[in-house]
Amino acid sequence: MTFAALSDATRRGVLEQLARAEASITELADRFHMTLTGMKKHVGVLERAGLVRTEKIGRVRTCRLGSLGLQAEAAWIGSYQQLWDARFDALDAVVAELKARETNDVR
Amino acid sequence: MYAEGEQTGGRTKVERTDRELVVTRSFDAPARILFEAWSKPELFTRWWVPKSAGVNLLSCELDVRTGGSYRLAFGEDPANAMTFFGKYVEVVPNERIVWTNEESDQGAISTVTFEEQDGKTLLRFSELYPTKEALDEAYVGMEGGMPEQLDQLETLLVELTGV
Numbered sequence: 059m060t061f062a063a064l065s066d067a068t069r070r071g072v073l074e075q076l077a078r079a080e081a082s083i084t085e086l087a088d089r090f091h092m093t094l095t096g097m098k099k100h101v102g103v104l105e106r107a108g109l110v111r112t113e114k115i116g117r118v119r120t121c122r123l124g125s126l127g128l129q130a131e132a133a134w135i136g137s138y139q140q141l142w143d144a145r146f147d148a149l150d151a152v153v154a155e156l157k158a159r160e161t162n163d164v165r
Numbered sequence: 166m167y168a169e170g171e172q173t174g175g176r177t178k179v180e181r182t183d184r185e186l187v188v189t190r191s192f193d194a195p196a197r198i199l200f201e202a203w204s205k206p207e208l209f210t211r212w213w214v215p216k217s218a219g220v221n222l223l224s225c226e227l228d229v230r231t232g233g234s235y236r237l238a239f240g241e242d243p244a245n246a247m248t249f250f251g252k253y254v255e256v257v258p259n260e261r262i263v264w265t266n267e268e269s270d271q272g273a274i275s276t277v278t279f280e281e282q283d284g285k286t287l288l289r290f291s292e293l294y295p296t297k298e299a300l301d302e303a304y305v306g307m308e309g310g311m312p313e314q315l316d317q318l319e320t321l322l323v324e325l326t327g328v
Contacts (some may be wrong), residue, residue: 078183139179141215142188142290146177150213152202153194160198 068092069100073109073123080122150155183297188290196279196286197259203277204262205231214239231256235264266292272301 070088075089087097101121104110110113111124177190192199203210205229214222223238224248233253241245251265251272260279266272273292280287294300 066206135179135181138186139177139188142179143177144215145212146190146192146288148215149199149202150192152208152212153192153198156198156201156208158196 066100069104070101072097072104072110072121076110076123080118080120082118084118086121181300184294184300186292186300190288192286192288193284194286195284199279199286199288200259200262204256213237229253229256229262269299271295273300319325 069155071090072086074085081089083094083097083101086092086101087094090097094098101110101112105112105124108124112119112121114120173247180187180189202212204227206225209227210222210225212275213225213238214220214272220239221241221245223240225235225237227233227235229235231253233256235253236248236250238246240250249268251267253262253264255263256260256275259281263274263276265274271294273294275290275292277288277290282290292300
């Protein structure tokens, strides 16, 4: 969705996964049927791009959506909202006209 | 943890879950007026396609009653128009309209409800998709692409990976 523009299917999948819930690198590797090393590389790319941030607690490295990832998510919703905002502003005008007409009919 | 679209300060609120998009807004008018604006083609065409969207509506046929159908055609000329069509599954005048979107086999079920209180109406519009993937795809199709910001992200990633 938000990340359809990203070229690599695994990285896209990782971002979508993290948009729903944080996960450890081990969990991500399992889910995408990859080696730990392979997943570390993908997460590294996403992390350098600001899309993901990671935090090591004990032996586990937890991954979350980074600030750019969250921005992308918000941008996606934002443009959908713009469409509906424009529609509803136009609807407001139509509604005002119909209301005025009713008022006139009553008189 | 989907983002909500409230940050732009508009009066229209958008929320997303995996399979559903929900838009809400309050209108200063009774429900019957909103229902009328949603169900009469000559009124509907005046707001469904806002000028800012830059698309041309060629035709609009709405038969807003349970079992009725609709058809909207967009584009420059009828030969290469993009059409949207489906059926009204449930219509309760002044309260609720439910319709299918049949231009795709993964189309959403759309529901609009009008909840009137003290002369004002809370409008709630929802699109429920069969799967999360269908919602993702639909959005890309609707806007004809991704926001500019995402193109920039892609460029950045390409740079970082050196592909």
